Amino acid sequence: MNTYEKFREMMDNQIMLSFKGEITSDIINMVLQIMETSLDSVSEKGNVRKKIFNVLVECMQNLYHHAEAEVDGELDTRRAMLELSYDNDYYYILTGNFIKSKEIKPLQERIDRVNSLSKDELRQYYRQILDNNRISDKGGADLGMIDMARKSGQKLGYNFKVVNDELSFFDLKVKVAKKKEKK
Amino acid sequence: MDNLRIEGTKQTPEIDFDANTGILKLSGRSIPENTFEFFNPVLNWLDEFSAQAPDKVIAKINLEYFNTSSSKYILEILKRLKTVLKDDKDVLVEWYYEEDDEEMMETGEDYEDVSGLPFEIISIEEE
Numbered sequence: 001m002n003t004y005e006k007f008r009e010m011m012d013n014q015i016m017l018s019f020k021g022e023i024t025s026d027i028i029n030m031v032l033q034i035m036e037t038s039l040d041s042v043s044e045k046g047n048v049r050k051k052i053f054n055v056l057v058e059c060m061q062n063l064y065h066h067a068e069a070e071v072d073g074e075l076d077t078r079r080a081m082l083e084l085s086y087d088n089d090y091y092y093i094l095t096g097n098f099i100k101s102k103e104i105k106p107l108q109e110r111i112d113r114v115n116s117l118s119k120d121e122l123r124q125y126y127r128q129i130l131d132n133n134r135i136s137d138k139g140g141a142d143l144g145m146i147d148m149a150r151k152s153g154q155k156l157g158y159n160f161k162v163v164n165d166e167l168s169f170f171d172l173k174v175k176v177a178k179k180k181e182k183k
Numbered sequence: 184m185d186n187l188r189i190e191g192t193k194q195t196p197e198i199d200f201d202a203n204t205g206i207l208k209l210s211g212r213s214i215p216e217n218t219f220e221f222f223n224p225v226l227n228w229l230d231e232f233s234a235q236a237p238d239k240v241i242a243k244i245n246l247e248y249f250n251t252s253s254s255k256y257i258l259e260i261l262k263r264l265k266t267v268l269k270d271d272k273d274v275l276v277e278w279y280y281e282e283d284d285e286e287m288m289e290t291g292e293d294y295e296d297v298s299g300l301p302f303e304i305i306s307i308e309e310e
Contacts, residue, residue, distance in 0.1 A: 025216055029193060046283045046309070050248065054286075057214050057250050064216050123293065130258055131297045143251035151286060 016084040022077045023063040031060065035084065044178075051176045052091050054151045056084075058144045059095045059174065067097035070167060089178055090154075096171040104160050104168055111172075114145045115155045122150050152176050184235065187228045195221050196246060202232055205240040209260070213249035222256035229263035236267045245279035245307075246287070254290075261298040268300060275301050282306045 001009075010018065016038050017031065035056060039049050063080040070079060080097035099107065117125060126146045149156055157173035184202045191197030191211040199208040215221050242264060249257065261276065268274040276298075278291035288304060295302035 028216070032193075046281075047285070050284060051286070054248060054250075057248065061214075061216055061250060061252070123289070127293050127297050130254060130293065143254060147251045147254075 014086050016086065017082070018084075019082045021079055023060055023067065023080050023082070025064070028057075028060045028064065031082065032056065048091075048176060048178060051151045051153075052093070055093050055148050055174050055176060058148050059093055059172065062144055062172075063095055063097050066099065068099055068167060070098050070163075086178070090175040091178065093174045093176070094171065096169060098163070098167050099170045101162055101164075101166060101168045104162075104170075107170065108158070108160070110142065110145055111156050111158055114149045117149075119150075119153070122146060126150065148174050184231055187225065189225075196249075198225060200225075200228060200232070202235075203237065205237040207240065207242045208245075209242070209257075210245040212247050213253040213257075215250075215253070218250075218252040218256055222253070222259070226256070226259055226263065229260060233263050233266045233270075236270070236272055239273040240264065240267055240275070242274075242276045243279070244276065244291075247281075258294065258297060261294060261300055264300060265298060275303060278302055278304045279307050280304070281309050283309065 017034055019027070019031065021027070032053065035052065039052065044052075060082065063082070067078040067080045069077060078097075080095065082096075083092075083094045085092045085094070114122070114125075126143065129142050129146060145156065152174050154175050154177070157175070159171045161169045161171075163169055186202055187198055187200040189195070189198040194212065194215045196209055196211040196213045199206075199210075201207070213221075242260075244257070264274050264276070276295070278294065280287035280291060288306070291302060291304045295304070
Protein backbone atom coordinates (compact mmCIF):
# COMPACT_ATOMS: atom_id res chain seq x y z
CA MET A 1 0.00 0.00 0.00
CA ASN A 2 1.45 3.34 -0.96
CA THR A 3 1.19 6.41 1.21
CA TYR A 4 -1.70 7.90 -0.73
CA GLU A 5 -3.71 4.68 -0.40
CA LYS A 6 -2.95 4.61 3.27
CA PHE A 7 -4.10 8.21 3.60
CA ARG A 8 -7.32 7.49 1.63
CA GLU A 9 -8.02 4.51 3.84
CA MET A 10 -7.68 6.63 6.96
CA MET A 11 -9.98 9.23 5.42
CA ASP A 12 -12.56 6.62 4.36
CA ASN A 13 -12.57 5.07 7.81
CA GLN A 14 -13.07 8.51 9.32
CA ILE A 15 -10.10 8.19 11.59
CA MET A 16 -9.56 11.29 13.67
CA LEU A 17 -6.40 10.13 15.32
CA SER A 18 -4.24 7.04 15.27
CA PHE A 19 -1.29 6.41 17.56
CA LYS A 20 1.10 3.58 18.26
CA GLY A 21 3.79 3.85 20.88
CA GLU A 22 4.34 4.29 24.55
CA ILE A 23 1.60 6.19 26.35
CA THR A 24 3.32 8.84 28.45
CA SER A 25 1.90 11.73 30.39
CA ASP A 26 2.88 14.11 27.57
CA ILE A 27 1.16 11.94 24.98
CA ILE A 28 -2.04 11.86 27.04
CA ASN A 29 -2.09 15.65 27.24
CA MET A 30 -1.36 15.99 23.56
CA VAL A 31 -4.09 13.57 22.50
CA LEU A 32 -6.63 15.36 24.70
CA GLN A 33 -5.67 18.65 23.14
CA ILE A 34 -5.90 17.26 19.59
CA MET A 35 -9.31 15.79 20.37
CA GLU A 36 -10.61 19.04 21.78
CA THR A 37 -9.54 20.83 18.60
CA SER A 38 -11.02 18.11 16.36
CA LEU A 39 -14.31 18.14 18.24
CA ASP A 40 -14.37 21.92 17.99
CA SER A 41 -13.97 21.71 14.24
CA VAL A 42 -16.95 19.38 13.90
CA SER A 43 -18.88 21.51 16.43
CA GLU A 44 -19.35 18.63 18.80
CA LYS A 45 -20.00 20.13 22.16
CA GLY A 46 -21.55 19.85 25.57
CA ASN A 47 -22.51 16.46 26.80
CA VAL A 48 -21.17 14.26 23.98
CA ARG A 49 -17.85 16.05 24.05
CA LYS A 50 -17.52 15.50 27.79
CA LYS A 51 -18.35 11.83 27.46
CA ILE A 52 -15.69 11.35 24.79
CA PHE A 53 -13.17 13.24 26.86
CA ASN A 54 -13.95 11.18 29.96
CA VAL A 55 -13.77 7.83 28.18
CA LEU A 56 -10.56 8.87 26.48
CA VAL A 57 -8.91 9.81 29.77
CA GLU A 58 -9.84 6.46 31.33
CA CYS A 59 -8.69 4.48 28.28
CA MET A 60 -5.35 6.23 28.07
CA GLN A 61 -4.72 5.96 31.79
CA ASN A 62 -5.46 2.24 31.57
CA LEU A 63 -2.74 2.02 28.93
CA TYR A 64 -0.43 4.20 31.02
CA HIS A 65 -0.82 2.04 34.13
CA HIS A 66 -1.53 -1.45 32.82
CA ALA A 67 0.11 -1.97 29.43
CA GLU A 68 2.80 -4.66 29.48
CA ALA A 69 6.00 -4.46 27.49
CA GLU A 70 6.38 -6.80 24.56
CA VAL A 71 9.90 -8.07 24.86
CA ASP A 72 11.19 -7.99 21.32
CA GLY A 73 14.93 -8.34 20.89
CA GLU A 74 16.53 -5.27 22.37
CA LEU A 75 13.29 -3.35 22.60
CA ASP A 76 11.38 -3.33 25.83
CA THR A 77 8.91 -0.48 25.70
CA ARG A 78 5.29 -0.59 26.70
CA ARG A 79 3.86 -0.04 23.24
CA ALA A 80 0.16 0.34 22.82
CA MET A 81 -2.24 1.64 20.23
CA LEU A 82 -5.04 4.12 20.28
CA GLU A 83 -7.45 5.03 17.52
CA LEU A 84 -10.33 7.46 17.42
CA SER A 85 -12.88 7.35 14.64
CA TYR A 86 -16.54 8.01 13.96
CA ASP A 87 -19.41 7.12 11.69
CA ASN A 88 -22.89 8.60 11.37
CA ASP A 89 -24.05 7.42 14.76
CA TYR A 90 -21.07 6.96 17.03
CA TYR A 91 -17.60 8.00 18.04
CA TYR A 92 -15.30 5.01 18.61
CA ILE A 93 -12.37 4.85 20.98
CA LEU A 94 -10.22 1.80 20.36
CA THR A 95 -7.20 0.82 22.42
CA GLY A 96 -4.89 -2.17 22.17
CA ASN A 97 -2.16 -3.27 24.53
CA PHE A 98 -0.29 -6.31 25.79
CA ILE A 99 -1.34 -7.92 29.03
CA LYS A 100 -0.13 -11.02 30.83
CA SER A 101 -2.06 -14.02 29.50
CA LYS A 102 -3.05 -15.01 33.03
CA GLU A 103 -4.91 -11.69 33.35
CA ILE A 104 -7.35 -12.56 30.58
CA LYS A 105 -9.78 -14.45 32.80
CA PRO A 106 -10.20 -11.86 35.59
CA LEU A 107 -10.31 -8.99 33.09
CA GLN A 108 -12.90 -10.72 30.94
CA GLU A 109 -15.02 -11.48 34.01
CA ARG A 110 -14.90 -7.83 35.06
CA ILE A 111 -15.94 -6.53 31.64
CA ASP A 112 -18.66 -9.17 31.25
CA ARG A 113 -20.03 -8.25 34.65
CA VAL A 114 -20.13 -4.55 33.75
CA ASN A 115 -21.76 -5.37 30.40
CA SER A 116 -24.45 -7.48 32.08
CA LEU A 117 -25.69 -4.63 34.27
CA SER A 118 -28.49 -2.17 33.54
CA LYS A 119 -27.99 1.59 33.94
CA ASP A 120 -29.34 1.56 37.49
CA GLU A 121 -27.42 -1.56 38.44
CA LEU A 122 -24.22 0.02 37.14
CA ARG A 123 -24.88 3.01 39.34
CA GLN A 124 -25.35 0.83 42.42
CA TYR A 125 -22.20 -1.11 41.55
CA TYR A 126 -20.27 2.14 41.12
CA ARG A 127 -21.36 3.36 44.56
CA GLN A 128 -20.43 0.05 46.11
CA ILE A 129 -16.94 -0.04 44.58
CA LEU A 130 -16.34 3.64 45.32
CA ASP A 131 -17.15 3.07 48.96
CA ASN A 132 -15.46 -0.26 49.57
CA ASN A 133 -12.30 -0.37 47.53
CA ARG A 134 -9.10 0.83 48.96
CA ILE A 135 -7.04 3.23 46.89
CA SER A 136 -4.43 1.34 44.92
CA ASP A 137 -1.23 2.93 43.69
CA LYS A 138 -2.49 2.60 40.14
CA GLY A 139 -5.83 4.21 40.89
CA GLY A 140 -9.27 2.73 40.75
CA ALA A 141 -8.96 0.28 37.88
CA ASP A 142 -12.27 -1.38 38.72
CA LEU A 143 -14.04 1.93 38.66
CA GLY A 144 -12.55 2.65 35.23
CA MET A 145 -14.58 -0.01 33.41
CA ILE A 146 -17.78 0.88 35.28
CA ASP A 147 -17.24 4.55 34.56
CA MET A 148 -16.63 3.98 30.84
CA ALA A 149 -19.80 1.90 30.61
CA ARG A 150 -21.78 4.56 32.47
CA LYS A 151 -20.41 7.53 30.56
CA SER A 152 -20.72 5.90 27.15
CA GLY A 153 -24.10 4.35 27.91
CA GLN A 154 -23.00 1.41 25.73
CA LYS A 155 -21.64 -2.09 26.19
CA LEU A 156 -17.85 -2.35 26.12
CA GLY A 157 -16.45 -4.27 23.16
CA TYR A 158 -13.31 -6.33 23.68
CA ASN A 159 -11.11 -9.02 22.27
CA PHE A 160 -8.14 -11.07 23.44
CA LYS A 161 -5.50 -12.59 21.24
CA VAL A 162 -2.98 -14.93 22.79
CA VAL A 163 0.45 -14.01 21.45
CA ASN A 164 2.63 -16.48 23.36
CA ASP A 165 2.74 -18.28 26.74
CA GLU A 166 3.29 -15.06 28.61
CA LEU A 167 1.54 -12.35 26.66
CA SER A 168 -1.78 -11.61 25.05
CA PHE A 169 -3.07 -8.63 23.16
CA PHE A 170 -6.15 -6.97 24.61
CA ASP A 171 -8.27 -4.59 22.65
CA LEU A 172 -11.09 -2.51 24.03
CA LYS A 173 -13.62 -0.62 21.96
CA VAL A 174 -15.86 1.98 23.56
CA LYS A 175 -18.46 3.84 21.56
CA VAL A 176 -20.22 7.08 22.39
CA ALA A 177 -23.50 7.94 20.66
CA LYS A 178 -23.37 11.18 18.70
CA LYS A 179 -26.77 12.45 19.69
CA LYS A 180 -28.33 12.25 23.07
CA GLU A 181 -30.60 9.24 23.12
CA LYS A 182 -34.26 9.94 23.57
CA LYS A 183 -35.81 8.73 26.75
CA MET B 184 -3.30 27.24 60.46
CA ASP B 185 -2.41 28.29 56.91
CA ASN B 186 -4.88 28.30 54.08
CA LEU B 187 -4.31 25.89 51.22
CA ARG B 188 -4.10 27.35 47.73
CA ILE B 189 -3.04 25.38 44.67
CA GLU B 190 -3.27 26.80 41.16
CA GLY B 191 -5.16 24.69 38.65
CA THR B 192 -3.46 23.11 35.64
CA LYS B 193 -4.71 21.17 32.61
CA GLN B 194 -4.49 18.02 34.69
CA THR B 195 -5.08 19.12 38.24
CA PRO B 196 -7.83 21.13 39.93
CA GLU B 197 -7.64 24.50 41.61
CA ILE B 198 -7.75 24.28 45.38
CA ASP B 199 -8.74 27.22 47.53
CA PHE B 200 -9.28 26.06 51.09
CA ASP B 201 -9.76 28.79 53.70
CA ALA B 202 -9.21 27.53 57.25
CA ASN B 203 -10.81 30.60 58.87
CA THR B 204 -14.01 31.01 56.87
CA GLY B 205 -14.43 27.26 56.39
CA ILE B 206 -15.02 27.70 52.67
CA LEU B 207 -13.29 24.96 50.70
CA LYS B 208 -13.30 25.36 46.93
CA LEU B 209 -12.31 22.62 44.52
CA SER B 210 -12.72 23.38 40.84
CA GLY B 211 -11.52 22.64 37.32
CA ARG B 212 -10.22 19.31 36.00
CA SER B 213 -8.76 16.45 37.92
CA ILE B 214 -7.17 13.94 35.57
CA PRO B 215 -3.57 13.39 36.75
CA GLU B 216 -1.98 9.97 36.19
CA ASN B 217 -0.57 10.03 39.69
CA THR B 218 -3.42 11.11 41.88
CA PHE B 219 -1.68 10.28 45.15
CA GLU B 220 1.02 12.86 44.54
CA PHE B 221 -1.57 15.60 44.08
CA PHE B 222 -4.13 14.66 46.71
CA ASN B 223 -1.96 13.48 49.58
CA PRO B 224 -1.00 17.02 50.72
CA VAL B 225 -4.65 18.03 50.37
CA LEU B 226 -5.77 15.21 52.66
CA ASN B 227 -3.03 16.05 55.15
CA TRP B 228 -4.23 19.65 55.26
CA LEU B 229 -7.80 18.45 55.84
CA ASP B 230 -6.70 16.18 58.69
CA GLU B 231 -5.33 19.21 60.47
CA PHE B 232 -8.32 21.36 59.49
CA SER B 233 -10.92 18.87 60.70
CA ALA B 234 -9.45 18.99 64.20
CA GLN B 235 -9.95 22.78 64.42
CA ALA B 236 -12.68 23.57 61.92
CA PRO B 237 -14.94 26.64 62.35
CA ASP B 238 -18.61 26.10 63.23
CA LYS B 239 -19.71 26.21 59.62
CA VAL B 240 -17.92 24.53 56.73
CA ILE B 241 -19.00 24.75 53.09
CA ALA B 242 -17.28 22.70 50.40
CA LYS B 243 -17.89 24.11 46.92
CA ILE B 244 -17.08 21.43 44.38
CA ASN B 245 -17.24 22.53 40.76
CA LEU B 246 -15.42 20.03 38.58
CA GLU B 247 -15.54 19.87 34.82
CA TYR B 248 -13.98 16.42 34.53
CA PHE B 249 -12.33 13.97 36.86
CA ASN B 250 -10.83 10.56 36.31
CA THR B 251 -11.78 7.49 38.32
CA SER B 252 -8.54 7.53 40.29
CA SER B 253 -9.44 11.05 41.47
CA SER B 254 -12.91 9.86 42.45
CA LYS B 255 -11.51 7.86 45.39
CA TYR B 256 -9.71 10.93 46.67
CA ILE B 257 -12.81 13.10 46.36
CA LEU B 258 -14.53 10.58 48.62
CA GLU B 259 -11.57 10.77 51.02
CA ILE B 260 -12.00 14.56 51.15
CA LEU B 261 -15.69 14.11 51.98
CA LYS B 262 -14.80 11.56 54.67
CA ARG B 263 -12.62 14.20 56.36
CA LEU B 264 -15.64 16.52 56.34
CA LYS B 265 -17.74 13.76 57.88
CA THR B 266 -15.52 13.90 60.96
CA VAL B 267 -16.23 17.65 61.15
CA LEU B 268 -19.96 16.92 60.95
CA LYS B 269 -19.60 14.38 63.76
CA ASP B 270 -18.15 17.16 65.92
CA ASP B 271 -21.62 18.76 65.74
CA LYS B 272 -20.60 21.41 63.29
CA ASP B 273 -22.49 22.57 60.21
CA VAL B 274 -21.21 21.00 57.01
CA LEU B 275 -22.66 21.54 53.56
CA VAL B 276 -21.38 20.29 50.23
CA GLU B 277 -22.36 22.42 47.24
CA TRP B 278 -21.95 20.25 44.16
CA TYR B 279 -22.02 22.22 40.91
CA TYR B 280 -22.64 20.81 37.44
CA GLU B 281 -23.17 22.34 34.02
CA GLU B 282 -26.86 22.12 33.24
CA ASP B 283 -26.63 19.57 30.41
CA ASP B 284 -24.12 17.39 32.25
CA GLU B 285 -26.46 14.78 33.63
CA GLU B 286 -23.58 12.46 34.56
CA MET B 287 -21.97 15.07 36.79
CA MET B 288 -25.32 15.65 38.49
CA GLU B 289 -25.73 11.91 39.08
CA THR B 290 -22.18 11.69 40.37
CA GLY B 291 -23.10 14.36 42.93
CA GLU B 292 -26.02 12.20 44.04
CA ASP B 293 -23.70 9.20 44.24
CA TYR B 294 -21.34 11.10 46.55
CA GLU B 295 -24.25 12.36 48.62
CA ASP B 296 -25.38 8.78 49.10
CA VAL B 297 -21.97 7.29 49.82
CA SER B 298 -20.66 10.09 52.07
CA GLY B 299 -23.83 10.69 54.08
CA LEU B 300 -23.16 14.44 54.08
CA PRO B 301 -25.78 17.12 53.38
CA PHE B 302 -25.52 18.07 49.70
CA GLU B 303 -26.93 20.84 47.62
CA ILE B 304 -26.71 19.94 43.92
CA ILE B 305 -26.63 23.11 41.87
CA SER B 306 -26.97 23.52 38.12
CA ILE B 307 -24.96 26.25 36.43
CA GLU B 308 -25.48 27.63 32.96
CA GLU B 309 -22.85 26.89 30.36
CA GLU B 310 -20.69 29.74 29.23
